[in-house]
Structure formats: C-alpha cells, structure tokens
Amino acid sequence: MANMAQAIRMALHYGEQNLGVTEIFGEDVGPPLGGVFTATQGLERSWNSPLDERGIVGAALGLAWAGARPVVEIQFVDYIFNAIDLLKLCANGHWASGGRYKAPMVLMTPTGSGIHGAMYHSHSFDSIASKIHGMKVVCPSTPLDAYGLMLSAIKSDDPVLYLKPKALMRAKGAELIPGEPADEKILHEMIDAPLGDRSQWKAKWPTLTDYSVPLGKAKVSHPGEGLTLVTHGRMAPVCLDVARRFAAEGRGSVEVLDLRSLIPYDWEAVKASVRKTGRVVFVNEETEISNFAEHLIRRLVDEMFYELKVRPRLLAGKACPGIGLSPNLEYFTQPQTADVERVAAEALAEAA
Amino acid sequence: MPPKTSASAADPYRKLGAARLLQIHENMVRARLLEERLIKMSKGGDGFFWIGGPGEEAFNTAFGFQVKKGHGVDCDFLHLHYRSSAIVLAMGAKPIDAIRQMRSVAADPYSRGRNFVNHYAIPELNVVPISPTIETQYLTAIGTGIAQARAKTDAVTIVNGGDAGTAEGDFHSCLVWANRAVLPLPILIVVVNNGYGISTACSTQHGEKNISDWAKVFPDMPGKTVDGNDAVASWLALEEAFGYVRKNRRPYLLEARCSRLYGHSSSSGANRIPETDCIADLEDALTSRDLARKPTLLKVWDVESAAIDEAHRRVKQEPFPAGETVWENVFADGLPPSYPTSGGG
Numbered sequence: 001m002a003n004m005a006q007a008i009r010m011a012l013h014y015g016e017q018n019l020g021v022t023e024i025f026g027e028d029v030g031p032p033l034g035g036v037f038t039a040t041q042g043l044e045r046s047w048n049s050p051l052d053e054r055g056i057v058g059a060a061l062g063l064a065w066a067g068a069r070p071v072v073e074i075q076f077v078d079y080i081f082n083a084i085d086l087l088k089l090c091a092n093g094h095w096a097s098g099g100r101y102k103a104p105m106v107l108m109t110p111t112g113s114g115i116h117g118a119m120y121h122s123h124s125f126d127s128i129a130s131k132i133h134g135m136k137v138v139c140p141s142t143p144l145d146a147y148g149l150m151l152s153a154i155k156s157d158d159p160v161l162y163l164k165p166k167a168l169m170r171a172k173g174a175e176l177i178p179g180e181p182a183d184e185k186i187l188h189e190m191i192d193a194p195l196g197d198r199s200q201w202k203a204k205w206p207t208l209t210d211y212s213v214p215l216g217k218a219k220v221s222h223p224g225e226g227l228t229l230v231t232h233g234r235m236a237p238v239c240l241d242v243a244r245r246f247a248a249e250g251r252g253s254v255e256v257l258d259l260r261s262l263i264p265y266d267w268e269a270v271k272a273s274v275r276k277t278g279r280v281v282f283v284n285e286e287t288e289i290s291n292f293a294e295h296l297i298r299r300l301v302d303e304m305f306y307e308l309k310v311r312p313r314l315l316a317g318k319a320c321p322g323i324g325l326s327p328n329l330e331y332f333t334q335p336q337t338a339d340v341e342r343v344a345a346e347a348l349a350e351a352a
Numbered sequence: 353m354p355p356k357t358s359a360s361a362a363d364p365y366r367k368l369g370a371a372r373l374l375q376i377h378e379n380m381v382r383a384r385l386l387e388e389r390l391i392k393m394s395k396g397g398d399g400f401f402w403i404g405g406p407g408e409e410a411f412n413t414a415f416g417f418q419v420k421k422g423h424g425v426d427c428d429f430l431h432l433h434y435r436s437s438a439i440v441l442a443m444g445a446k447p448i449d450a451i452r453q454m455r456s457v458a459a460d461p462y463s464r465g466r467n468f469v470n471h472y473a474i475p476e477l478n479v480v481p482i483s484p485t486i487e488t489q490y491l492t493a494i495g496t497g498i499a500q501a502r503a504k505t506d507a508v509t510i511v512n513g514g515d516a517g518t519a520e521g522d523f524h525s526c527l528v529w530a531n532r533a534v535l536p537l538p539i540l541i542v543v544v545n546n547g548y549g550i551s552t553a554c555s556t557q558h559g560e561k562n563i564s565d566w567a568k569v570f571p572d573m574p575g576k577t578v579d580g581n582d583a584v585a586s587w588l589a590l591e592e593a594f595g596y597v598r599k600n601r602r603p604y605l606l607e608a609r610c611s612r613l614y615g616h617s618s619s620s621g622a623n624r625i626p627e628t629d630c631i632a633d634l635e636d637a638l639t640s641r642d643l644a645r646k647p648t649l650l651k652v653w654d655v656e657s658a659a660i661d662e663a664h665r666r667v668k669q670e671p672f673p674a675g676e677t678v679w680e681n682v683f684a685d686g687l688p689p690s691y692p693t694s695g696g697g
Contacts, residue, residue, distance in 0.1 A: 062495015097473035098464035157684035267690035
C-alpha cells in the first residue's frame with residue numbers, strides 16, 4: 001500500500017495530467033529532492049523556488065488570479081508564520097473584491113509533531129488556520145484520504161490549506177488508491193526516486209483515476225455507541241487504535257469521527273455522532289488555549305446541551321512555547337495513546 | 353504657433369503632440385477632482401477613511417495610458433497600491449464607482465461596500481484586488497509574472513508601491529524572483545517616491561540615494577529615477593520601461609519622484625500641502641508652448657467638476673448593503689449550510 005507521501009505525489013501527478021495544475025513549487029520541491037518528505041518527486045511541473053515563504057504564497061496567489069491552479073508548499077508549517085498576512089490575502093480576496101476574484105490554489109505544508117522535530121519542526125497550525133476565514137483547511141490521516149482530499153483541493157475554486165501530518169507521511173494505508181498497483185514494491189520501483197544520481201530518472205506512473213473526498217465531509221473510521229472521539233490528522237490513527245482496543249477488551253464502544261476537513265467542518269456528522277453517544281472527547285495536537293475544538297465544544301453546548309450525558313472534553317497539546325526535543329518533553333507535551341485511553345475511559349465511566 | 357526650430361522640434365512636448373497632452377491633462381484633472389471630492393466626502397461624513405493619490409496624476413496618467421488593457425495573460429496585469437486612481441481612470445474606470453466605494457454603497461463594484469476607497473478590483477482590466485498592506489502586491493506580481501513568462505505574449509505585469517514599502521522584504525523578494533536565472537519575469541516594478549511613509553520622512557529612514565539603485569544589484573535589470581511630477585518626462589520614462597519589459601521579458605525598476613499634495617490620508621488631516629502641483633506645471637508648459645489656451649484648460653475643470661457633482665448626486669440615492677450580505681463571497685462555492693453564522697450568543 002502507498003504511504004501518504006506517495007499518495008500525495010500520485011494525486012499531484014493526476015492533477016497535472018488531468019486537472020490543469022501547471023505549477024507545483026516551493027523550497028526543494030523540484031528535482032533533485034522532490035520535497036523534504038518526497039511528496040513531489042518525479043512530477044513534471046515541480047520546481048524549486050527561492051527560500052521565501054512569503055514569495056511562495058504571493059506567487060501562488062498571483063498565478064491563481066491569472067487563471068492557473070498552482071500547488072505550492074511551505075516546507076514545514078513552522079515556517080508559515082511569516083506568511084500569515086499572505087494567507088489572509090489569499091482567503092479574503094474573493095470577499096474583498098465582492099466575488100470578482102477567485103483564488104484556486106492549494107497550499108500544502110507538513111504539520112504537527114511526532115518526528116522529534118523540536119521547536120521548529122513540530123508545530124501545529126490548525127487553530128490559527130481556522131481563523132483565516134475564506135480559506136478551506138483539510139488534514140488527512142490516511143493515504144487514500146490524502147489522495148482524495150488533494151484532488152478535491154485542486155478542483156476547488158477557493159484557496160485550500162492542505163495540512164500534511166509529518167508523522168504520517170511514511171505511514172502506509174489499508175486501502176488501495178484507485179490505479180495503485182497492489183504490490184508496494186512495484187509502486188516503489190515506479191515512483192520513488194533512486195538514491196544517488198537522479199538526473200536521468202523519470203517516474204513511471206500507474207494509471208490513476210479520479211477519487212475525491214469532498215471538502216467538509218468527515219468520516220466515521222470506527223463506529224461506536226458509547227463515546228465519540230472527534231479527531232483528525234496524526235491523532236486519528238491513535239484514536240482508531242484506542243477504539244479498536246476498547247472494543248477488543250470490552251472496555252466500551254467508541255466511535256471515531258475523523259474530521260478530515262477543519263474548514264468547513266462537518267457539523268452534521270459531529271452532531272449525529274454525539275446525539276448517538278452523548279459523550280465526546282475532542283483529540284488533537286494543537287495547544288489547549290484557543291484550540292479549534294473549543295469552538296466545536298461551545299457550539300455543542302449551545303445546540304445540544306441537553307443531549308450531552310457528561311461534560312465534553314478536550315485532549316490537546318500543552319500550552320507551552322514549543323515542543324521540546326527530548327522524548328520525555330515531547331511525549332509530555334503532546335497527547336499520547338495512553339492519554340487518549342485515560343480520557344476516553346474517564347468519559348465512558350462518568351455517571352450521566 | 354511659434355516658428356519651428358530644431359530646438360522646438362526636439363521638444364518632447366511637441367513630439368508627444370497636443371492631442372495626447374490634452375488627453376493626459378483631462379485625465380489628470382478628472383483624477384484630481386475625484387480625489388478632492390473623496391476627501392470632502394470623508395470630512396463631511398459621507399464616507400469614512402480616505403487614502404488616495406493627489407499629486408501623482410502626471411506619472412499615473414502616463415502609466416495608465418500605456419497599459420495594454422484587457423483580461424487574461426495576453427493583457428497587462430496590474431498590482432497596484434491605493435494611490436492609483438489616475439491609473440485606473442486612464443484605463444477607463446468611472447469616477448462614480450470610486451465615489452460608490454467611498455460611500456460604501458451596495459453598488460460599489462470593487463468591494464460591495466467592504467473596503468476603503470481606492471481599493472480597486474477590476475478583473476476585466478486585470479487590476480487585481482488592492483490591499484491596504486503596503487507591500488504584498490510585490491509578491492502577487494510574481495505570480496502573474498510567471499504566468500506571462502510562460503505564455504507567448506508581449507503582455508507584462510506592473511506593480512507599484514510607495515517609497516516606504518520598499519523597506520519591507522516583499523519588495524526585495526520581488527526583485528529576487530523577477531531576476532531568477534531560470535525564469536526571468538516580465539515585471540515593471542514601479543516605486544512612487546513621495547518622500548514620506550505616513551508621517552516619517554523617507555530621508556530619515558532610507559540611506560539609498562535612489563530607490564532605483566537597488567537595480568544595480570542585478571546585472572540585467574535596468575533602473576531609473578524620473579521626475580514623476582513631469583507628465584512628459586514620465587511618459588517617456590514609462591515608454592522606455594514598458595518597451596524594455598515587453599521586448600526582453602525581463603524586469604525593470606522605475607522610481608518616480610512625486611508630490612503628496614494632501615498628506616498620507618484622512619488620518620493626517622488630508623489638507624493641501626504646498627508642494628509642486630503637476631497639473632499646474634503641465635498647464636504652464638502647454639500654454640507657454642501654445643499647445644493649449646488657458647480657457648480650453650479651464651473648461652476641462654468645469655466639465656469634469658460637473659460630472660463629479662452629478663455622479664455624487666446619483667450615489668447619494670443608492671442603498672447601502674444589507675448586513676446579511678457579509679455571508680456572500682466567503683467561499684467561491686457558497687456558504688455550507690452548517691457554517692456558524694450566529695456569532696455565538
């Protein structure tokens with residue numbers, strides 16, 4: 001099965017072949033590297049830009065205004081902060097111009113912790129991204145969703161911030177991407193650049209087909225009756241693991257709702273699940289102060305207060321200035337499997 | 353008419369010709385009267401914040417008339433700042449629409465009552481949305497520049513900004529991206545130097561002798577400084593710059609020294625400042641050369657003033673946007689049904 005980096009690469013190949021993507025660029029995005037996580041290896045339209053995040057976003061916006069559908073990368077989301085007013089410009093141009101200028105562009109960037117990236121390679125951006133109104137924000141947790149969300153992002157006439165969980169870039173999926181060879185060794189030989197001299201190498205792409213995950217649609221990745229875990233990105237497989245373990249061990253029936261899109265988010269899916277279980281824990285990597293899920297909790301309280309059996313909970317990162325390098329520091333700061341288990345058990349056990 | 357001597361034949365005013373000069377004069381007057389009306393609206397409670405370009409009419413009119421107008425990569429793209437009224441008027445924009453934006457009525461075609469005056473967005477003229485930021489236009493210009501570098505066209509991208517904005521990194525990013533060896537970009541990079549950033553004198557913050565000297569860093573990018581208060585000198589400098597970029601598909605940095613006749617904005621009072629007036633200078637140049645007579649020029653002021661009066665009267669009758677219209681254009685494909693719209697409460 002393809003990993004997430006390969007899935008994104010295949011989606012971008014499909015995009016440049018079929019969806020009018022003519023410019024894919026960013027820092028080290030073109031050959032020879034093809035992206036620090038190899039998500040742009042072998043693409044025909046990929047190229048290296050100056051190391052200039054503001055320039056990358058601004059250039060993408062200009063290209064979108066000129067009728068292109070660019071896909072650009074900020075090498076790590078930790079570097080996106082100096083481009084925030086450019087993101088705002090991408091997001092507000094359609095509104096500010098009274099609907100006269102659209103900005104069909106995809107801005108992808110690795111996000112979150114889990115690779116021992118310390119202070120500047122571990123950041124999450126979900127909550128800040130959700131405040132840049134007018135921009136759509138997605139974050140896949142599986143290679144198939146990564147493929148389908150990328151195709152939808154490319155097709156969108158809105159700017160889409162595509163958050164790639166760093167820790168999942170090498171994680172393999174459980175589902176084949178349409179057109180992907182079943183043997184992962186064959187896929188590797190076809191689309192992974194060799195080590196060493198790559199100057200003569202060309203990818204041999206499988207015959208891929210369209211597969212879209214609609215923007216704004218969540219997915220129930222594990223059905224359950226007693227508790228809802230609302231999550232996305234890197235924490236989604238952690239929650240899925242916990243739900244399966246609880247089921248296997250008879251500790252409770254846990255539903256996992258993978259948001260996949262943060263803006264717009266699938267409010268109907270959140271409501272439907274919580275209406276069924278009456279108990280909910282929001283799990284994500286962002287810090288707890290002004291966490292995106294706090295908005296969802298407030299809305300739940302506003303709209304479904306009397307349907308909640310126990311208080312809604314948030315399991316999030318600790319609100320410190322960064323993620324420490326030492327594993328003890330990172331594990332303490334970011335939610336781990338044991339933390340999800342503990343909070344899920346508490347939510348299940350609390351008397352209604 | 354004075355006798356034709358070799359000196360008078362070489363006079364750039366005569367080479368440009370009376371018809372073109374009167375067209376330039378008319379647009380300059382129209383832009384000045386429009387800006388003065390916008391200032392009055394701001395001061396009189398018929399609008400809010402004012403920011404604009406009185407004092408830049410000579411350079412900006414010469415600029416606007418030389419744009420290859422239209423939509424798409426085969427026409428010039430403009431990434432402008434908020435002192436560009438004379439440019440868009442020269443390209444055919446109507447004063448009434450700026451008045452609509454000043455009054456923030458629903459019919460404001462540039463922002464539907466959402467943005468400050470002089471913040472244009474005109475897709476049919478490739479005028480991309482103007483932002484109140486002073487520097488981001490130098491970055492979006494890179495994108496349309498790339499699109500035009502890829503296309504087989506003589507169309508170019510033009511970006512303008514003020515002297516103060518050149519302290520921002522985005523200006524320098526534009527220079528770097530436009531001069532990449534692998535893909536030079538056809539961008540005319542314009543800096544209108546009015547000597548001030550809000551209330552701060554440029555001379556106290558910038559050590560460059562000329563802002564155009566930044567071009568010297570790049571071997572293949574010409575740089576030039578022109579007297580932007582001189583309509584004819586501006587015309588010729590722009591003609592050279594446009595010609596270079598169109599033909600060579602490479603960037604050009606042009607600095608125009610201009611007056612700022614009403615200060616930074618309404619935040620600094622928007623009162624007349626005794627600096628060189630480019631319209632008075634042009635009128636003197638035209639009448640002293642017998643290229644126009646004073647009554648003819650005065651009539652332009654009367655006609656344009658009456659047109660502004662009429663436009664303002666019309667706009668005063670137009671409705672303001674309803675509050676609920678804020679939900680339109682949030683996303684290109686409409687607002688999802690479950691998008692939060694209550695504001696809490």
